[in-house]
Amino acid sequence: MFGIKSLFSKEDPVEKQIIELLSGYRSAIFPMGIQSEWIKQTNKESDCWQVRIELPFAARSQTALIQSYLAEHLKVTTNIVLDTQLPEAYKFKKIKHIILVASGKGGVGKSTTAVNFALALQSQGANVGLLDADIYGPSIPSLLGLVGEQPTAKDDKMLNPMEKYGLKSMSIGYLVPAENATVWRGPMASQALNQLLNETDWGDLDYLIVDMPPGTGDIQLTMTQKLPASGAVIVTTPQDLALADAQKGIAMFSQVNLPIIGLVENMSFFNCTHCGEKNHLFGQDGGNQLAARHGVPLLAEIPLDVNIREESERGANFIENASPITEHYTYCAQLVSSMLFLQSHENQGVKIVVTDD
Numbered sequence: 001m002f003g004i005k006s007l008f009s010k011e012d013p014v015e016k017q018i019i020e021l022l023s024g025y026r027s028a029i030f031p032m033g034i035q036s037e038w039i040k041q042t043n044k045e046s047d048c049w050q051v052r053i054e055l056p057f058a059a060r061s062q063t064a065l066i067q068s069y070l071a072e073h074l075k076v077t078t079n080i081v082l083d084t085q086l087p088e089a090y091k092f093k094k095i096k097h098i099i100l101v102a103s104g105k106g107g108v109g110k111s112t113t114a115v116n117f118a119l120a121l122q123s124q125g126a127n128v129g130l131l132d133a134d135i136y137g138p139s140i141p142s143l144l145g146l147v148g149e150q151p152t153a154k155d156d157k158m159l160n161p162m163e164k165y166g167l168k169s170m171s172i173g174y175l176v177p178a179e180n181a182t183v184w185r186g187p188m189a190s191q192a193l194n195q196l197l198n199e200t201d202w203g204d205l206d207y208l209i210v211d212m213p214p215g216t217g218d219i220q221l222t223m224t225q226k227l228p229a230s231g232a233v234i235v236t237t238p239q240d241l242a243l244a245d246a247q248k249g250i251a252m253f254s255q256v257n258l259p260i261i262g263l264v265e266n267m268s269f270f271n272c273t274h275c276g277e278k279n280h281l282f283g284q285d286g287g288n289q290l291a292a293r294h295g296v297p298l299l300a301e302i303p304l305d306v307n308i309r310e311e312s313e314r315g316a317n318f319i320e321n322a323s324p325i326t327e328h329y330t331y332c333a334q335l336v337s338s339m340l341f342l343q344s345h346e347n348q349g350v351k352i353v354v355t356d357d
């Protein structure tokens, strides 16, 4: 059941039970359980079993859930440590996955989502970079509180990415005044994106998140074709117009055979500060229905939070400092990371069978 190693090793019965229980653990993040080869260490210290698991995706916040699952089934206490080690499969240079964050129309919160999603992936144990491909309206410098700062040159060919909160980023906004880029034609914008991607010394990255320009025109299509991406996350709001544009985004990525990882519905609802009631100001269930219609997951429903606009402009970190949107992005990051791992496994011909046990 656990490979040849378990047939010959002298496993303690408790150790064996821990491995068996973990293998039977199921959730949206672990649809195939916790596989025995991910368990790197099990040893007993005093009365507590220390279990170190190396996940092939980023899901550090699952620790408490796994620990309480084991506590329900075991008579001994366990201390779980979840590390992250993505498989050594590179999509581009030393980057393992490129994920596009796109939207059918402007102003739905795509850049806010790209930054928080990147920070959330990082909080879950991944090495992350953020590329601002919104050449005409770069907002990453402002969202990271880096306006006016400039990247340094590594040599005469490469730039060092900017770093804030441990997140590497590159944007045209660090290099030219905003008004200069707005007059560029499509090929120039596409060329600029190419340079930002190729001439930045990203180093080793698990994920490079790309904040795409809003819309579904030629520029977005050309950029998508040039980026060796693993998939796209589409951001929408619950309004009919935004949903119709998100649908165009799905059609555009399908046209170039880029997998849609899922939808994020931003400004999904508003929690009343007085009575705590959930208000669906812009409509209800639109994101859910669009996702179901296209057979893609709805990754997150992010609430409208009045502090976001003000604090974003100051470059606040909503993932480090808990806010109403933190857990939504954290969960979304874990889900996407787990899905991409499964997707690449399936592409390698390994069939994962999800059972009910």
Ligand SMILES: Nc1ncnc2c1ncn2[C@@H]1O[C@H](COP(=O)(O)OP(=O)(O)OP(=O)(O)O)[C@@H](O)[C@H]1O
Binding pocket: 103, 105, 106, 107, 108, 109, 110, 111, 112, 113, 134, 137, 139, 213, 214, 266, 267, 302, 303, 304, 305, 306, 307, 308, 309, 310, 312
């Ligand atoms: N969940 C939210 N709650 C409240 N305000 C939000 C939320 N998400 C984003 N915003 C605000 O909405 C505005 C637009 O967000 P953002 O710049 O991320 O959108 P965008 O889709 O990237 O726009 P564009 O494509 O035009 O650059 C910003 O002022 C941002 O602070």
